[in-house]
Amino acid sequence: MADDSIVQRVAELRRELHYHNHRYYVMDDPVISDFDYDMLLQELRTIEEEHPELVTPDSPTHRIGGDPAEGFVQVEHRHTMLSLGNAFDDESLEAWYRRVRNLLDDADFSMTCELKIDGLAVSLVYEDGVFVQGATRGNGFVGENVTQNLRTIRSIPLVLQGDPPPYLEVRGEVYMPVESFRRLNEERAERGEQLFANPRNSGAGTIRQLDPKVTASRNMQIWAYSLGDAGDVPGLPDHWEALEWLKSLGFRINPNNRLCYTVEEVKDYYREFVERRHGLPYEVDGVVVKVNPFNYQSSLGVVGREPRWAVAYKFPAERAVTRLLEIGINV
């Protein structure tokens, strides 16, 4: 049985490694060299090999899980994962805005604008601050349990920082960066394998791999975009504060999110990113606009599967050939 000093050292190593993992993969701002990080990880691995009774599922040495799954177990989302209504031009965005303003009988309310990441929506469940379940959106009610695959994504925290509640669900969009997609297709082309059509398909395929080692071998990332349910965390007044709070817990929140107070500001944000979208290291297909105050979200409610308080303002469709050429695929 490991003596106290070993148990202390293991706890200290885990805390340090989760912290440096967060700095490197979530903040993109490491404060330790790769070599020193690897030395800490190796020290923990060695102790865990000598003292297997100390191994816990949230250990940073266990990101690349066990054996390949035969198939995926279905999981029911505690809170339905809603859909998003679409707007394709300024007129329909303004129609959405007017409807919300009339329903709220209120002229000024803030809105968050978020880039609509073109990936795969997932649900992450944490109990006592430890990552316990990851699932695809599926049909919104039931998804696939892909916990082992999501654990391999370094920007998904295995252990939360700060003071998380006993139960927390977070939603995010998992995606493959464009550069990783290009490199993956280059390797597949060299092996004469079929190419992925776009980063979204290759990301979805990677998350639904049966073998977590394959998922781990591809550089998948996540942007967290909402709480599972605002009711889970009383005391947060609005979505913007919720995103700030999630960042303080260790989640990766997109730095381009913006708080807007008028529909003009929303349109400015949209036009800015129509221009900037191809300079981003990940694919986006629009802007998600959300009424910010939680009390307004709940009074607006949901129609069918779509919240009245959010809309996806889609970017104009692209000429496919130009797109492929732009990301370096010669067609």
Ligand SMILES: CC(C)(C)c1nc(N2CCN(c3ncccn3)CC2)c2cc(C(N)=O)c(N)nc2n1
């Ligand atoms: C919380 C709400 C419902 C407003 C919401 N829902 C979203 N989505 C719903 C539809 N989804 C979906 N997926 C597949 C099939 C049908 N709907 C995919 C996620 C969001 C997606 C993104 C993103 N992609 O970056 C985002 N920044 N915020 C979102 N916010």
